[in-house]
Amino acid sequence: MKLGHKLSNAIFFLLPAIILIAAFYILPLIVTTWISFTPLRDWKISQLTEFVELENYKALYKFVTTHPLGSLVLKTTIVFVVFTLIVNVLGGLLLAIATYVIEERVSLGFRLLWLIPRMTPLAVFGLIWYYFFYGSPQGTLNAFLLKLGLIDQPTFWGTDPNLLPWSAWSIIIFVNGLVGVSYGMIIFYSAFKSLPPELLIAAKVDGASTWQIVRHILVPMARWHLVFVTVWQLLSLVTSYTHLFVLVDWRIVDEWYGTTWALFVFTEAFGTVKNQGLAAAAAVILVIIGSLLGLLTLRIMRFDKITLEPKGDI
Amino acid sequence: MTTRTLAALLLLAAFIAAPLAAPLTVKAQTVPDLTGNWEQDVIAIGQWLQSNGISTVHYTVQAAGDPNSVMRMYGIVEAAYRINQVWQQNGINVQIQVDTNWESSFQKQYDNFVTQYELGQNGDFFVNSYIYIATLAADGRLLDITQWVQAYWNNVFSDFYTPLMEAAKYQGKYYGIPQDTEARPLYIRKDVAQCMGWDLTGLDEKVKNGQFTWADVFQKAKEAVEKGCADYGLIHRKGSAHPDLIQFIFAFGGSLYDPNTGKLVVDREAVYKWLATEAAFADAGLLPRNIMDWDWATQIHPTIVGEKKSAGGTGNTLFDIGGTWYWTEWQTKDYYLDPQTGQKRPLTPEEVKNKFYYTLFPAGEQGKQPVTLSQPFMWMIAANAGKDNPNFDNPDFKKAYQELAFLMVVEASDPIINAVHSVISAHVPVRKAASALLKNETFINQLRNLQLPFSKEVMDAIAPIIQKTADPINIEFLANVSYMLEYTHLAPSHPYYSKLADVFKQAVDRVLKGQMTPEQAIQFIESSVNADPDLSGNVEFTGSVPTGWSLLPTTQTTTTGTETGTSPTTTTTTTAEGGNTALIIGVIVIIIIIIAAYMAVRGKGQA
Numbered sequence: 001m002k003l004g005h006k007l008s009n010a011i012f013f014l015l016p017a018i019i020l021i022a023a024f025y026i027l028p029l030i031v032t033t034w035i036s037f038t039p040l041r042d043w044k045i046s047q048l049t050e051f052v053e054l055e056n057y058k059a060l061y062k063f064v065t066t067h068p069l070g071s072l073v074l075k076t077t078i079v080f081v082v083f084t085l086i087v088n089v090l091g092g093l094l095l096a097i098a099t100y101v102i103e104e105r106v107s108l109g110f111r112l113l114w115l116i117p118r119m120t121p122l123a124v125f126g127l128i129w130y131y132f133f134y135g136s137p138q139g140t141l142n143a144f145l146l147k148l149g150l151i152d153q154p155t156f157w158g159t160d161p162n163l164l165p166w167s168a169w170s171i172i173i174f175v176n177g178l179v180g181v182s183y184g185m186i187i188f189y190s191a192f193k194s195l196p197p198e199l200l201i202a203a204k205v206d207g208a209s210t211w212q213i214v215r216h217i218l219v220p221m222a223r224w225h226l227v228f229v230t231v232w233q234l235l236s237l238v239t240s241y242t243h244l245f246v247l248v249d250w251r252i253v254d255e256w257y258g259t260t261w262a263l264f265v266f267t268e269a270f271g272t273v274k275n276q277g278l279a280a281a282a283a284v285i286l287v288i289i290g291s292l293l294g295l296l297t298l299r300i301m302r303f304d305k306i307t308l309e310p311k312g313d314i
Numbered sequence: 315m316t317t318r319t320l321a322a323l324l325l326l327a328a329f330i331a332a333p334l335a336a337p338l339t340v341k342a343q344t345v346p347d348l349t350g351n352w353e354q355d356v357i358a359i360g361q362w363l364q365s366n367g368i369s370t371v372h373y374t375v376q377a378a379g380d381p382n383s384v385m386r387m388y389g390i391v392e393a394a395y396r397i398n399q400v401w402q403q404n405g406i407n408v409q410i411q412v413d414t415n416w417e418s419s420f421q422k423q424y425d426n427f428v429t430q431y432e433l434g435q436n437g438d439f440f441v442n443s444y445i446y447i448a449t450l451a452a453d454g455r456l457l458d459i460t461q462w463v464q465a466y467w468n469n470v471f472s473d474f475y476t477p478l479m480e481a482a483k484y485q486g487k488y489y490g491i492p493q494d495t496e497a498r499p500l501y502i503r504k505d506v507a508q509c510m511g512w513d514l515t516g517l518d519e520k521v522k523n524g525q526f527t528w529a530d531v532f533q534k535a536k537e538a539v540e541k542g543c544a545d546y547g548l549i550h551r552k553g554s555a556h557p558d559l560i561q562f563i564f565a566f567g568g569s570l571y572d573p574n575t576g577k578l579v580v581d582r583e584a585v586y587k588w589l590a591t592e593a594a595f596a597d598a599g600l601l602p603r604n605i606m607d608w609d610w611a612t613q614i615h616p617t618i619v620g621e622k623k624s625a626g627g628t629g630n631t632l633f634d635i636g637g638t639w640y641w642t643e644w645q646t647k648d649y650y651l652d653p654q655t656g657q658k659r660p661l662t663p664e665e666v667k668n669k670f671y672y673t674l675f676p677a678g679e680q681g682k683q684p685v686t687l688s689q690p691f692m693w694m695i696a697a698n699a700g701k702d703n704p705n706f707d708n709p710d711f712k713k714a715y716q717e718l719a720f721l722m723v724v725e726a727s728d729p730i731i732n733a734v735h736s737v738i739s740a741h742v743p744v745r746k747a748a749s750a751l752l753k754n755e756t757f758i759n760q761l762r763n764l765q766l767p768f769s770k771e772v773m774d775a776i777a778p779i780i781q782k783t784a785d786p787i788n789i790e791f792l793a794n795v796s797y798m799l800e801y802t803h804l805a806p807s808h809p810y811y812s813k814l815a816d817v818f819k820q821a822v823d824r825v826l827k828g829q830m831t832p833e834q835a836i837q838f839i840e841s842s843v844n845a846d847p848d849l850s851g852n853v854e855f856t857g858s859v860p861t862g863w864s865l866l867p868t869t870q871t872t873t874t875g876t877e878t879g880t881s882p883t884t885t886t887t888t889t890a891e892g893g894n895t896a897l898i899i900g901v902i903v904i905i906i907i908i909i910a911a912y913m914a915v916r917g918k919g920q921a
Binding site for chain 1: 812829838841842847848
């Protein structure tokens with residue numbers, strides 16, 4: 001009776017969350033996996049009941065191993081995720097430290113400034129970088145460098161073959177880094193703010209320099225936050241494609257070096273090809289890789305230890 | 315009291331019987347079949363609709379194209395207006411209402427149509443390129459109109475140019491009606507030619523006879539740039555190899571489709587020669603390496619019509635691979651930067667005539683034929699046309715709505731509508747009666763004075779375009795280019811053609827940018843096709859890459875050939891190395907991060 005009561009209570013409180021997770025995560029996952037075994041293309045819904053076994057996965061394997069662009073998509077994904085992750089985590093940490101050590105009044109404005117890219121609608125943000133990197137003399141970067149006399153010909157920064165592939169990669173890392181860096185900044189800043197002030201006061205009394213405070217107090221105390229932000233950003237970067245789509249679609253970056261696995265899934269399903277079966281297979285692979293990365297990082301974080309009930313309370 | 319009860323019962327019976335009676339009438343009176351007599355059919359369908367309680371029929375037309383091609387949309391609106399007139403005159407109280415949906419990019423509109431179809435939100439009429447007929451018909455998204463086309467064959471469709479009607483077929487059945495077509499001339503700037511002392515007289519004949527080939531185009535382009543008369547030798551489209559650049563394959567004697575096997579064809583020799591030609595132009599600095607990334611409105615057209623950069627213009631070119639519709643587009647859009655005023659403005663018809671000479675797309679090399687490529691636009695009727703009307707699920711109603719849709723397309727193909735569209739959008743008429751109107755002075759005068767038998771809505775929409783474009787110079791141009799249809803080629807109407815064209819685009823772009831040699835590009839095309847599940851079973855490779863071929867059969871060519879060979883290889887290698895280094899760095903950094911994170915957490919745990 002007591003157990004039943006406990007259970008019904010648990011169900012009552014969990015139900016809204018369960019429904020939401022089922023409707024917006026589990027169901028799409030099942031549908032995607034289903035589609036990956038069908039020949040669905042051009043959104044011809046009647047094909048949803050035809051099955052092609054592992055054809056889509058085989059085609060995907062063939063794409064990665066034999067298509068000239070297959071390996072490029074993998075390379076771009078790895079470069080993009082790794083470097084944007086570094087920018088987001090280390091950049092966020094640096095910004096948090098900078099805003100923590102400076103005066104609160106200035107710090108607030110500074111933090112707000114860094115939040116602008118995150119708050120700007122995608123199309124507007126994309127347009128800003130479209131004009132910034134545009135290859136004509138009117139492109140902001142070109143106009144600036146031309147004025148300074150550093151270049152004598154306007155350059156298509158993200159598509160010029162002489163600058164590829166790092167130029168295109170730099171642009172996608174830069175633009176996504178600008179959006180992502182504020183996330184780490186907010187988390188780390190609040191972590192620093194929640195530290196007991198005695199620690200810092202004691203350190204200062206003992207004559208610690210700012211660098212020593214950062215090195216021996218701030219960073220070690222924010223270790224868990226660091227790991228959390230790394231995991232969180234890693235998982236979102238693996239699946240993020242919106243900013244990349246705008247940059248590639250507007251031909252600001254070369255499509256070969258601007259297409260990550262996630263963007264490949266999107267263009268395969270919604271681009272000129274519209275092969276939703278293949279796209280679903282690629283999406284399933286993405287989910288599997290994302291889950292593995294997530295599990296791996298949870299293990300590193302020793303998630304089981306954090307979630308143990310504190311013994312003293314019993 | 316009894317009478318009252320009886321009356322009440324009768325009334326009740328009437329109420330119950332009334333709704334039941336309606337479906338009965340549908341069954342009793344079948345939907346009339348189409349006879350081939352337009353007015354008679356319109357009246358018959360109107361009467362049927364009225365007798366079945368329909369007072370308004372609602373359709374949506376979904377069309378695409380450049381801003382001057384709006385008759386693709388208004389043709390249907392006008393047809394609806396005319397049918398409404400006929401019904402009104404015959405005392406039929408039914409009205410057609412048409413909603414319109416316009417998109418400048420025809421590919422985008424196709425995307426819209428396909429994604430909206432499953433949701434039932436697509437247009438009933440879809441006006442787009444014939445290349446989509448195969449895919450859409452194979453997917454069952456277009457209405458098979460074969461039976462009705464046959465009914466109207468003698469009265470209407472026998473007047474259409476045969477190759478265009480053939481392009482409307484998929485597996486022997488009609489799924490569209492040609493709406494317009496075009497030719498793709500090679501435009502030559504008369505002022506640049508004059509600057510370099512080149513007399514263009516009789517050039518169109520030389521091109522026609524295959525005496526002036528792409529080797530000559532290259533020589534002239536080089537001369538123009540070297541003499542300082544032009545910034546570029548050649549400008550062409552961006553973003554896609556289809557349709558403009560595909561002409562090279564035909565001009566080098568290649569083909570894209572094998573009718574015996576029903577498969578697409580990659581003709582290695584012709585494709586190689588096309589890519590080598592593009593490479594020669596790009597390597598010699600005559601064609602911008604990043605032309606595939608250029609912008610239509612701010613770069614491509616301004617350069618085609620513009621003045622030299624040194625003269626305060628936007629840059630200029632000697633040659634341009636364009637289309638007939640460019641002729642009026644230049645007159646309506648602000649592409650020309652006037653060096654005198656510093657303002658952008660459209661050109662006048664006289665200016666266009668004085669600036670541009672036009673020929674067929676020259677033969678690739680000696681012994682080959684000049685070509686052009688047409689991409690007829692089609693009126694297509696969606697398989698679910700009429701879906702927004704009452705009782706659509708009833709087969710009789712569905713038939714009535716779809717027959718009516720077909721009758722609207724028949725009326726939209728009216729010679730006057732077609733001729734007006736041709737003039738204002740600089741497309742070539744699809745039927746002989748419309749071509750004849752272009753030579754009819756009375757019609758031309760009526761058109762110029764806006765005395766057309768069109769509804770006010772349509773007239774208001776197109777009057778500003780007519781005023782800008784209906785010039786004797788433009789009409790003369792259309793008459794002068796119509797011979798090009800005799801040399802026309804059509805890209806195959808195959809479900810995977812656009813996918814193959816996309817592979818070609820990637821190859822051209824990389825060759826132009828020097829990231830691949832033409833030989834490597836052929837390799838790239840082969841491996842892309844073989845790695846693609848759709849293409850590998852639907853494409854066959856023919857011929858082989860010719861050894862030692864180059865565009866110019868002189869000593870100069872050898873230099874060009876070598877240039878094409880060396881520099882790009884270097885770039886490709888660099889790129890590949892850059893990619894591998896990145897991969898290695900990436901993996902190392904991931905490992906370092908994981909180890910660092912692990913140690914950090916371990917440290918914390920132990921502490």
